[in-house]
Amino acid sequence: MTSPQGVRAQGVGASLLRKEDARFLHGRGRYVADITLPGMLEVAFLRSPVAHARLLGMTKPEGAAERVFTFADLDGVGHIRAVSGLPGFRISEQPVLATDKLRHVGEAIAACVAPSRACAEDLVAACVLDYEELPVVSDMLSAGLPGTALVHEHWSQNAFLETTRQDDLSELDAIAAAKVTRRLRTSRQCMAPLEGRGVLVEWDPRLEQLIVTTSTQMPHVSRTGLAEILGLDEGQVRVIAPDVGGGFGYKGILLPEEVVCAHLAIRLGRPVRWIEDRLEHLTANANCREHHYIVTAWADAGGRLLGAEVDATVDAGAYSSYPFGACLEAAQIGSIFPGPYTLPKFSFRTVSACTNKPPILPYRGVARTGVCYALETTMDALARKLGISATAIRLANLVPPEAMPYRNLVGKVFDSGDYPEALRRAMASVDLAGIRARQAAGECVGFGLAVFCEQGAHGTSVYAGWGVPIVPGFEQATARFSPDGVLEIRTGVHSHGQGMETTLAQVAHEVLGVETARVRVVHGDTALTPYSTGTWGSRGAVMAGGAVAEACRLLGERALAIGAALLQAEPGAVELSGGAIRRRDGGAAVTLAEIARTWYRQPQNLARDVDKGGLEVIAGYRPDPDTGTHSYACHAVTLRVDRDTGEVAIEDYLVVEDGGTLLNPMIVDGQVLGGVAQGIGTALYEEMPFDAAGQPLAGSLADYLLPGATEVPDIRLDHMETPSPWTRFGQKGIGESGAIGPPAAIVNAINDALHRFGAEVLDLPATPARVLAALEAAR
């Protein structure tokens, strides 16, 4: 609603303060670990101490046969299978507790059950494991070599999938003014939401239903997966996602631990709970990323790209996780690599390598962060070789606004925007001449850029092509009035920091005019909400926002018909505005609350031909086309490198971004800022190293370094707002954007600083040790 001053107070575009804040500020958030039930048992898992072994047996502690469960004890429980429809995909079967083989450190072998977690851990410590070690596949680059041990012995090689594309690049050497080749690597990371995973399951004998309270981003998908593996019908599984302490992709998968706890709750007839601790999180479960690239690119003298060739390997770990699978990162590299540019020729080979490491899981930015790093550092290398600026080479290749909507050579369709303008705005806000002057004076400072676009909210047509177990269709939402006139919105996505209890209320207010204080957004419960694939892929604002708007529009039509009858007017003579149905001639009005009271409590006043559907509507929404929105951004970084210690200090971090119409600018800012902080972690700090035996080497947050308030600068944000032509309000998915650009921009800035010393950083994170090694190598 637009107020008389033209200020959008509560609707789309308002920076409305969050409705959900109050409970969190008072410590009244309710996360899985906060919930206990009478008779509840806690689970601790016996986990594999080695990366690859034949499991010969496990001796349960004396007298604990009924409290320790191995796979052999789980009757009727299937394996987790996440099969990709892409041709050539090799299928892994992930047992929820190990069967004959151990395939990564931390793989669950047995579930130990006790009244407290501490006592359950005592049981774990008393189990005796018997295994025979096998050669470990710890390096993704040599995993496919002949003679290497096989992680899955019925496979012909250690790879889930290989994808290729071949353009004729043979003439480029002859015609290019510059050619560069770079070998680049990103580390294995852990998503590290502050709350780990956790699940509490009880069996309701009256309903014959499992009630699974779990820390998930996708309750409906978890329900489908659980039902399939447990052999239940979906009506027998209710999944509740309560408050969730950050997700970032990690809570967008079904965990073996959830399946085991569900089975045990049925079997034991008591509530069963498992709360992941940080050691489990880091070493057994929350692994992501780890890319290796060999990139070659050719450009003409003006910096125009002539072609690129990419050989990419992703360490996908031991299993394909449900639902997104083992190829989520590698198989996307080919389609994402052209970036925001008009690349004319492109060849690639990607490999999803299978190793003795925990399965690779989605993390904010999925594949894009690594690809942006590979592409944008290569762009800078080309620019340096050509002797042109980082700005010039990008302006020579960015998709121009007049080409929108633009289909690139691999078939991605960019919806709208002015990519070059984002770069120009960034450069106008940076004192590059001052940085160059400091460099000339001998200071080790650098400036770096990353320009990228992010496909978000892509739908059926895209995911059907991947053949993943879940293909998002029409996103649905329910809108209904309760008898007191409060508007209730029910959505199948889940909000775990994104502020959707606020933004979806704003969408409802925009359409129906109901005060946001009188809009309740219900989410996170399969029993209360319509099916949705959940919150991932930067889809919430576009998909749930669109669905809520559509449901409210239809609800408004129902209310209008009732209101017209109450006003004794023809429907055409009334309109919905300001939360009431009003006569267009300025006469009488009836509020939506009065209409609700009439429908539920005074039906004698309804017209005889009233729509019997009443004041509850479920509606579906899908953008057309559904190839996704493309938000885009330019990240511009100024930093200092200490040549003695290798330490990097960010002086200025600027983001110019375009998320289309912003439903709530404050919340979008928060998403971008939080993403950038995570990207800074990827760029400089976060690394889960493994030794040659496949042992993870960072077991606590003292080893796995997350950026704190002293590492993340006061990031500057500048918005452009180019509406997407394909979405309800012009909004674009932007939730992951912030995490994509930082490694590229930061390493480009580091290399800008080190260039004069002949040094170049190639691997992430750019830790002091790696910066010093780069300087040393150049000596």
Place this chain on the structure above:
Amino acid sequence: MNRSAISLTVNGAATTLEAEPRTHLADLLRGGMLLTGTHLGCEHGVCGACTVELDGAPARSCITHAGACDGASVRTIEGFAEDAVMAALRAAFTAEHALQCGYCTPGMLITARDVVLRLPEADEARVREEMAGNLCRCTGYRGIVRAVLRVLEQRRSAAAVA
């Protein structure tokens, strides 16, 4: 395992609880007293989500032995209802969008309150340094830092008027 009695004052009320010797303070508060606003993030004393006020100063309840708290006074996020500084911080956290998932928020607020009371002249750099022991994975810290600075500024203005 043996359980021993621990007497302590929690949020102003004297109480005695039984706990195993290995119990840490966070589990005692969350389990025995249902004070679930104290969150566990790392159980290594790194992330700060479990920060409570122990005898007037912030402490990591995940690495504080419950048994060592016999006779101590503990205040958790649930114990600041009447506290004006906490009220100002809560308002500032909302206004500056200093929280998203809410998991770090209780520990963040307790640390922030200590900073506000102990360092009334703190500038942005000092606030960042003081808050560096509390990790947030959602916000990028800008809102948190601005919220603390906002309350510091309010208090300096109020003091100047007085």
